[in-house]
Amino acid sequence: MSAPPVPAAGPMSGRRFLGEDQLFLLLSILIGVFAGLAVVCFRMSIDALRWIFFGSGLLPPRQRVVLVPGAVGLLVAFLVVRFFPRVRGSGVNQTKSALYIYDGYIPGSTIVGKFITSALAIGSGQSLGPEDPSLQIGAGLASLVGRRLKLSRQNLRLIAPVGAAAGLAAAFNTPIAAVLFVIEEVIGRWSAGVLGAVVLAAVSSVVVERWFLGAEPLFRAPGYRLESPGELLAYAVLGVAGGLAAMVFVKAIKFLRPLLKALPRWTQYLLPAIAGVLIGLIGLRFPQVMGAGYEYMDQAMHDQYTWEVLGILAGLKILATVLSFSSGTPGGLFAPTLFIGAMVGGAVGGVERLLFPHFTGPLGAYALVGMGALFAGILRAPMTSVFLVLEVSGNYAIILPVIISNALAYLISRSLQPTPIFDLLSRQDGLDLPSLEEDREVTLLRVEDAMRPPTPQVALRLEVLPPPEALEGLPGGFFLVQDRSGYWGGMSKAKLLELASDQASDADVRVQQLPHLHPDHSLDVAMRRIGDWPLLPVVHRADGNKLVGVVSLADILEAYRKRGPALHELPEPAD
């Protein structure tokens, strides 16, 4: 991807009628509406294409099941290779790239290309979902609007994630989960300005989506109730199963995608078609694995399959999605993740019902919790996964099992597959995007890791100054000094010698004001505060006169040096 033209401070980045921040918030609402409309059209297009390709029944005509994904796969490949090379993949990493590499720039052609190719792919039965493309379409629209309005570089960078949140919120009808996902996975930090913009965009896009497509949650799972506290153990088992399934899924993509990418360029015209044919062959017996599969998730939640069938569907969906995604077909991973989760959850629930019929609640609850577990395991956004389940089901009573299951799936997946899928994909594409999960895990260095004890050699009290000859012998030219009020300030050696020999005036007795630190401050704060001071006092939080340590720039640097680079900061082995 060549470097896009980045606008410098444009005419709208200087003085203006609306302040940049107010404009940014107003734009967030407009972008939310815009993205909401685009996502509504995108979803309608997918359905319309499905009706055209397969008719109105859930079970597609057998003769078309293999033919359509193959033929449409050829068309999609042609469009992607010839016209829209940037639309490959899910869209999450592309949005992150826009934020971290291209200053928020997403070309207009990517929006059009993503819309058309993803709709064709999902409508023709490729095992992919519409949410991540919606996210990218939203981000693309936001970037387009931001460029037209000549926002500052800083806001242009942030406007793409705002659009991404709007797109995702509209796709799932889940404003909270979308906001969390973008904060957790794309932006990686909370600040009032960003949060406000993201929330406004997500809410306005969801309003638009509900206006056109209805306000009901994505799934209507039957009522959940905890049959007994012991059933939480069953959900823990589901968390373990979810973590293992997530590991299998990510490892399969990790294995297959680079293999297919390494093939000669001409094969890119064929790969989506081959994936389509293979998925069609699976679809002859199990049409449920084709497309996003929301109807079948709903059926799984309503006890429509035996646990054996659910287990088979989970396995086949992993296979089909790995084929579709690795072939470079544009489309998202969210819906397949939820599908696999629903099937794994249902299967685990079915087995438990078989073994402990009186202690197992409704299967729908297991399917729902399974969705969250796989989301946490594959996409590694644990907070989002919890809220997503609550929002897609509109059922807040299920939170306890969801938390247990998601946490276990997340931990297991993390331990078995340390690199999250989006980081894996970006590294496979040769991009060094920040890993927000890994950033979360970095141990924060604090002042207490760098400070030294306040020895009499560096910290003195005005009231009990040593004699001049003793002062003379102390190393360094600057000391921390506590004045008569108890305040810790600084004083040069020369000043101290004057004081000690009673040659100083009253005005000279005053110590120099210094920024103070506390032991729990991060070293980043210490670096900002230390400026040109040779030493800073570290005082107790409850008693500002109590000196607990001293810290110098050299101490801070030594602390950083001692810690060394984190694991993920070391060069990544090539796949």
Place this chain on the structure above:
Amino acid sequence: MASRLKIVQREYLLLAGLIVVIAAFFSLTTFAAHAYHRKQEQFGEGWYQRGEQALKQSRPADAVEDFRNALAYSRDNDLYRLRLAQALMADRRPQEARSYLLSLWEKQPGDGTINLELARLAAMWDDRQQAVRYYHAAIYGVWPDEPTAHRRQIRFELSEYLLRRNTIQDTKDAQAELVALVAELPPQEASGQTRLGTLLLHAGLNARALAAFRAALADQPNLMPALKGASEAAFRMGEYQTARHYLLPIVAQDPKDQSSLERLNLCELVLKLDPFARGLASREQARRALRDFQLALARAQKCAVPVTAPASQPASQTAAPQGDLSTLLAQANSRKPKLRERVLAGDPAVFEITMELTFKLEKASANCGPASLEDKALALLAQPSEAAR
């Protein structure tokens, strides 16, 4: 100043332009969404109609697929969901049906139909607690049309379920439901009253059952099930005259109905043998008492001499407990020579003692082989009537 004005104007223009673009996009989406929803409704309705057709033609498996398709186009359509659940039940997939019903119930916990279907499922699995809970929720639930009729039907269904379970508690609960039905059911509903009467009979509420059958017969005097029910209720109550009253038209309508004929004969014999019947002259009372005594004594004597019974016949049917019977027989034989119609008619105390001995003899020989019609009648007379009880 001029440059600031220019900036403000440009800002306004750009925002206005963006709003115009969004408005245009909104209009376009509105148009597209209308077409989309129209198509969805069309597909949904088409599949729904196919499902209804399939159900009518007793093809529940096809109906399930059709309703599933319909539901895919209208996920929030509760009618489609309900019909899918009903089709699943018809296809004998109750577990799957239950799941859809529960999700419907979550949304409309007061809906009569949903509660009724859930109650039927629970009854099918004999989950009494849930069944009664859902049946009651259905009775007091919301019914879009004819709520009273629906409630009555569900009470009938609940009562039938409880009576099928056949425990003391269930029978008591069924009685409560049936008593509520007595108050709710209009008297002119002959079929309803007959059904109610039958259930009341089953629940042991004979007097109420008789009243229900009478109400049915008031509307349709020749309604055979009501006639039979009324005769049965009256018979159980010991109202043999009333029983005979209802048995007569039954036998007249269907002379081949052997059981009714036998019951009629029995009633007539009871009425003929009953020395306590109202309005009898003391002479006639004495005559009947003497005859009853002789009948009872003869059966007791036969019973006291064990006959060689077939191997298959239980011993209890061939001989009465010899201790009691022997004592009673001795008492009866000692009394027999002194008993005359004149004595019985003249001395109420002798009459009372004689009848008491007669009934004791009859009871003592109750398990003593097949009884004749007269013995059966005498045994019935020996039982205290419901009114007396």
